[in-house]
Structures are given as structure tokens and as C-alpha cells.
Amino acid sequence: MLEYSLIAGILFGVFFGFMALGLNLIFGVMQVVNLAHGDFVVLGGYLAVVAYSSAHVNPLMSLILALVLFVVVAYVLYFPLIPRLTKSKDPEMLSLILFFGLSQIIEALDVIGFGNNPRSLPLAIMGSVPLHFLGQNYQMAWVITALVSLIMIGVTYGFLYYTRIGYAARAVMGNRDEAMASGLPVAQTSAIIFAVGIGLAAMAGVMSPFMIGSIDPSTGLGLTTIAFAIVVIGSLGNPLGSVLGGLVYGISVMLMQTYFSSWSNLVPYLLLLIIVLVKPSGLLGRGVRNA
Amino acid sequence: MRKRKQTMALFSLSAALLGTTLAGCGTSSTTSVPPAKNVSQITIGTLYAGSGSFATSSLPEYDGLKFWANQVNKAGGVFVKALNKKVPIKIVAYNDQSSATTATSLYSQLISVNHVNILVADFGSVLTSVAVPVAEENKMVLFDQSGTGTTFFTPNNPYIVLTSLPNSGLWPDSLAQYLIGKHYSRIAILYDTNDFDQSQDQTLVTKLKAAGITPVYNSGVPTSTSSYSVLLNNIAQTKPQAVIEFGYPNNDVSFLQALKASGSHYKMVFTVFPGQLPSLFTSSVGPSAINGTYTYPAPPLISHAHVNYGMDSSQFIAAFKKATGDNANFLNIAGYNTGLIIQKTLQTANSLSQLSLRHAVSRFSGTIETLDGKFQINSEGAQTGETLPVGKISANAQGQVSVQLMTPLS
Incomplete structure (x- = not known):
């Protein structure tokens, strides 16, 4: 049981690290907290469900569709929302209110568009034969979702470290004012990172029915809470921290489900509390962020 | 320190924002009878x-x-x-x-x-x-x-x-009778930690123990649980003949989805809500996920x-x-x-x-x-006239669901 819990926790954690990545990118560059993050994940999930149920589009194809669609939508959404926020005296606080409102609007639109019933994808789409590893069977859908998540984390890392926009984004994460003084296109970089962050959330959403069973309009709030806990555990503003935070979260949840199942929903809050008290800057802290 | 402040501020304000969704405080008063x-x-x-x-x-x-x-x-x-x-x-x-x-x-x-x-x-x-x-x-x-x-x-x-x-304490009466009648000695029970599901678990466990059967697995999970794969793996380790899951509709959907993906098979799998909301289950997990499973069938699946x-x-x-x-x-x-x-x-x-x-x-x-x-109610207002039978679900590829009663309808 321990082996299974650990490996399932890693698979689960890699996915949740990927799910939280967009939230962390947006916070790192713009200092705004996207409380609607989970709702964009849910929208990605609905896109996959609708694409599969209406046209039998494989979720792996829906990943590309979600990325393109949500990058465009978020890029358009950026200009009326974010510049005003970042110019305010307290963008973090105002962003909470703004994105909470956006979250409520998206949830209401989900109810109108898709109803309240939970929606899911058949796990057999990803293969009906489980993966046999160390004497245990693991759902193929979980394995493929974790692989997709790892690839996307790698691609995001490459984007941040090997592209001009990525360099600029990391410079803005380090110090926005200095980046601006150096002549970097801060506004354009922010818009692109906002679009990429939402696009990544939607991509995670496409795979989410495989990991969390089903989605409904109210799922977003819980996912935002988990993503936020993961980001704080890893380190706010540090994308690598999301991966580490995701792993800590995933393994903790699976171990709790195995040994103290009644208490498993306490995990994100408990971890958050411990991190805030013991290492407020997160597990990776400032050292890595400034490296 | 700045990050810590942000984190704390986020939670404080989030709590305040959530509070704004409430409809306001009510006041208590004693009702009067209108003339x-x-x-x-x-x-x-x-x-x-x-x-x-x-x-x-x-x-x-x-x-x-x-x-x-x-x-x-x-x-x-x-x-x-x-x-x-x-x-x-x-x-x-x-x-x-x-x-x-x-x-x-x-x-x-x-x-x-x-x-x-x-x-x-x-x-x-x-x-x-x-x-x-x-x-x-x-x-x-x-x-x-x-x-x-x-x-x-x-x-x-x-x-x-x-x-x-x-x-809900009476719900599992017929389920317990059925399990005992089938001589299942290895029974796994997974329930949500809320009044509705916990009371079913308590009744079932009490009745099984009275018949000399101790469940091989009996664990509660939060009602918000949506991931059941590890739990199902833990259940599989106990080699049960019958797996009983007491949850709300969203839990049952996720449980049956994970069970189908796990490839595990048991003589009996029981969930609560397919008998009440069959179309929800055929549309969300597919007819094959509920076909052959057991439930409490309710009208209109059964008729009084x-x-x-x-x-x-x-x-x-x-x-x-x-x-x-x-x-x-x-x-x-x-x-x-x-x-x-x-x-x-x-x-x-x-x-x-x-x-x-x-x-x-x-x-x-x-x-x-x-x-x-x-x-029919008892002196405390609890319904005692209705009982819930146990039924086995048949669901075809078109999503048509029927139920075969395994215990008598009251």
C-alpha cells in the first residue's frame, strides 16, 4: 500500500504541479492573484468533454485546442483587466476582488452553459490496460496525464530560460521596476505571460477529469485553493516551486488517504499552515528565484 | 516577510469575500399564527x-x-x-x-x-x-x-x-440482509464522513457484526473526495467479495469511474445514487460502469x-x-x-x-x-414506512436502465 500511495502521489503531484504553474507564473510576473484560476481549469475540462462527446476529439488533441483558444482569450482579457491593476497602489489586494468576481461570473456561465451535473471523460480513452509497475497496477490515464504534465512543465521551463520573452519574464519576476528601467517590454511580456498562464490552466483542465474523476461548475474554487497551497508550498513567483509543491501535495494526499482517510481534505490547509509558519518564502524561497 | 504578508492577506480577504456571498444574518423569532x-x-x-x-x-x-x-x-x-x-x-x-x-x-x-x-x-x-x-x-x-x-x-x-x-439509519437494512443471505464474509465499506453516509455505515456494520461478519475494510473519506484510485487499491489489498460505497452523487460518479479504470472486479459493488439518478450516471460514467452493480432502486425505476x-x-x-x-x-x-x-x-x-x-x-x-x-413516521418525525430494497442494475449501451429487485419491496 505504501509503494502504491507514493507512486500514485507522484503521478497525482506532477499533474497538480502543472495545474498550479499558470497561477505561479501570473503572480510572479504581475503580482496579481488569480482567484479564477480553478475556473479556467474547469473551462479547459469542459472543452475536452464537449469536444469528445460531440466530435470524439481525443483529449490529447484538445490540449492544443485549449492552449490556442485560451491564450487568445486571455490575451484579449489582459488589456482591460491587468494594466489598471498593476498601476494601483495595492495590485495584490485589488486582484483578489477582481478575480473573485471573475470566478463567480465564470461559475455562473458554466451552470448556464453546461448545467450542474458532474461531467467526465471515459478513462479508457487513454488505454484500458493499466500499467504494471513494481507489482502494482496504475491507471494508464494517470500515467499519460502525468507524462503530459511533465512535458508541459519542461516546455514552460524551456520557454522561461531559452526564449527572449522568457528572459524578460524572469527579469520582471526579479524586479519589475529595474526591468522597466532597462528598457524591457514589461507590458508586452506581462500580457504574454498572462495568456500563457491561463492557457496552461486550461491545458491542465483538459486532463483534469482523468485525475479528479469529474468536473462541475463548483469544482473551480477547490482547485484554486489547491493550486494556491501548492504555489505557497513551493514558492510564490517561482515556477519550479510549483512542481515541488505539487509533489509534496500529491504524496501527502495519497498517504493520508491510505492511513488517515477521513482527514485527507485537511492536507492543503495543513501544509499551507506549516509552510507559512516555518518557511514563509516557500520550500525554494528567494535563493532560487534570484539565481 | 512580504510573501508571508501576502499569503495572510490573501486568506483574510478571501474569507471576507466569501462572506459577502452570504445573504445576511437572520434573526430568530417565534412564529405567530395568522388569523x-x-x-x-x-x-x-x-x-x-x-x-x-x-x-x-x-x-x-x-x-x-x-x-x-x-x-x-x-x-x-x-x-x-x-x-x-x-x-x-x-x-x-x-x-x-x-x-x-x-x-x-x-x-x-x-x-x-x-x-x-x-x-x-x-x-x-x-x-x-x-x-x-x-x-x-x-x-x-x-x-x-x-x-x-x-x-x-x-x-x-x-x-x-x-x-x-x-x-438513513434504516437504509441499509435490506442491504445487510442481502449481504448476510449471500454469505459474503469479506466486505469492504467506504463511506463519506457526513450524517447521511456515516449513519448508513454504522447501521450496516452493526448488523453485519451481529451476524458474525467484521468488514475487512471500513474507512471514511471527506465528502469532497473526488479521487478514489488509491482508496480502491487499498480496498483491493483486502481481497473483498463485496465493495460498498456510501456517498453523494458526485462521490458515486468518481468512485465508479475509478473502479472501472482500475480493472478490479468484485462479486458485488454497491453505490447509493444510481438507483435515484440513473440518467446522471449513464451520461457521466457510461452505462457499462453501472451495469451489474447494485443500488437502492427508487421510483420511477420501481413502482408502488x-x-x-x-x-x-x-x-x-x-x-x-x-x-x-x-x-x-x-x-x-x-x-x-x-x-x-x-x-x-x-x-x-x-x-x-x-x-x-x-x-x-x-x-x-x-x-x-x-x-x-x-x-409513516415515528414519534420523532422520522420516516419509517418506506424501506429501500436492494436492486441489481442492468444498463444497455443506449443508456436504458432497469433494475432487478434482490430483496422485496415493502
């Missing part, structure tokens, strides 16, 4: 969950209650014995968004602001649990549609009547033969389809059945005082049989 001559309509106050995790169940139940009210109003209103005339029904309903906190203030608002004549609880034990103390404090009879938690019914509280389902009050199942299905365009499910029937119990109460009560209404319910208890089964 009979001034009553021109009967106002029924209720809540529904327009969003959130209980919306799936709450909205169809509310639709059933509205359907009943429309039917009654089309016929000129409900006959009220205390007025010796028919008066129209008016429903006042608020959206609690599946939040027990929001529901608490809204129940108070229905009583003290809207001055409703009849108070009806929202779906299920979670949203009913907060109505029970509010109703008792305000001396209002709570018509509890489907909140079946055993803790709601106490000897000192006359202000509650369970209308549409038996007390001796209906002597209100429509029978086939009449209801046809009328509901005509009125709403939707296919009826059990929760529509539960809402309609609540309306029938209210109707019979008003036809029986000598006055509109709350205790008179409650005494009226006791008077006709055991004498009527609706499409939901025999209506």
Missing part, C-alpha cells in the same frame, strides 16, 4: 442549491415541489381544513448555493422576514442539518424532504417531519402498486414530462411527494398553528401510500 380569516394563500418557504455540489440533486427536488404547487393551483388551490376553503399555494425560494452557512441565514429569513406558513428543507442531510435547529428554535415544523441523518430526530423536538425517504394519494408513477412521469419537458427522476418524485404530504397536512389540520400541523401529520401517518411508498 384564519386573513389567510388568502399558503406560503411555502424553501431553499434550493442553484450551484455547487448539491445542485445536481437539489434542483430536481425543487422542480418536483414546484410541479406539485402548479398542479394544485391549476385545480383552484389546496383545501385547508382550518379555513374550510381552497387557497392558492405560493412558493418563496432562495438559492443557498450548496452552502450550509448561507442556508442558515436564509432559513431564518424565510421564517422571520417572509413569515412563511410552511418551511421546507433543501435537499440532503448537509443542507437540512442547519435547518433543524433554526426550525426548532422558531417553533416551525420543518418538512424535511430528504435529509435523513439520524441525529435530526430526537424525542424533544416535535418540529420535524421526514417526508420522502426513510431515516397501492397508491391511494396523489398520482401514481406512470401518471406522474407523463404529467411531469408534459409540464416540464423533462424525464422524471426520483428527486422530482421526492419534491412532489413533499408537496403531497403538505397537502394532506393542510387537509387534516384543525388550525394553521405549527403544532396543529405536526399533530395532523401524526394523525394521517400510516394511512396514505403515495408513489414514493407508504408514508
